[in-house]
Amino acid sequence: MRLFVAVKFSPEIEKCLTDLQDKMKENRITGNYTNCQNLHLTLAFIGEYNSPNKVMKALSKVEFEPFEISLGETIGNFGDILWVGLKRNFKLMSLAESVRTALENEHIPFDRKPFNPHITIIRKAKIFSEQEKYIKALRAENVKMTVEKFSLMHSHRENGKLIYTEIGNIKAK
Numbered sequence: 001m002r003l004f005v006a007v008k009f010s011p012e013i014e015k016c017l018t019d020l021q022d023k024m025k026e027n028r029i030t031g032n033y034t035n036c037q038n039l040h041l042t043l044a045f046i047g048e049y050n051s052p053n054k055v056m057k058a059l060s061k062v063e064f065e066p067f068e069i070s071l072g073e074t075i076g077n078f079g080d081i082l083w084v085g086l087k088r089n090f091k092l093m094s095l096a097e098s099v100r101t102a103l104e105n106e107h108i109p110f111d112r113k114p115f116n117p118h119i120t121i122i123r124k125a126k127i128f129s130e131q132e133k134y135i136k137a138l139r140a141e142n143v144k145m146t147v148e149k150f151s152l153m154h155s156h157r158e159n160g161k162l163i164y165t166e167i168g169n170i171k172a173k
Helices: 011-026 052-059 090-105 129-137
Strands: 002-008 030-033 040-048 067-078 081-086 118-126 144-147 149-158 161-171
Touching: 002 052, 002 161, 011 030, 011 067, 011 081, 011 118, 040 090, 040 118, 052 090, 052 149, 052 161, 067 090, 067 118, 090 144
Parallel strands: none
Antiparallel strands: 002 040, 002 149, 030 118, 067 081, 067 144, 081 118, 149 161
């Protein structure tokens, strides 16, 4: 099973992100656009791991209070991946660290790259030089939401389409 731990978004953040995607489509930026229902913030990527119950048990030890996150204005890229940043805040960083510590304590493998809060909106983006200025000028709205839970997600393909399914979630105290 391909697993990851994520924060799922409010309808307001989803709308802001899909509005940005629509603007990019109108400007003929091609690539694999993330489906609205798959938009998320990854706290920890586990990858192939066949014990979701063990992961949920580890995650159940994570305690946190509800907190607010906000989209940042930044639209950036990692190679051919376009993403929208989030405003950094201590509580978000702390939650990601707590999730990763819980996984480590139970010897559950995960990607140990530093946590860099971002939302992938396009994979395999094809951007021509005249479109680069357009992308750099785009800004995400300062949309906020309260994080009240995070989820263990399963990633799989169904009829060639990427599907993310929630296995379970951990609610704030």
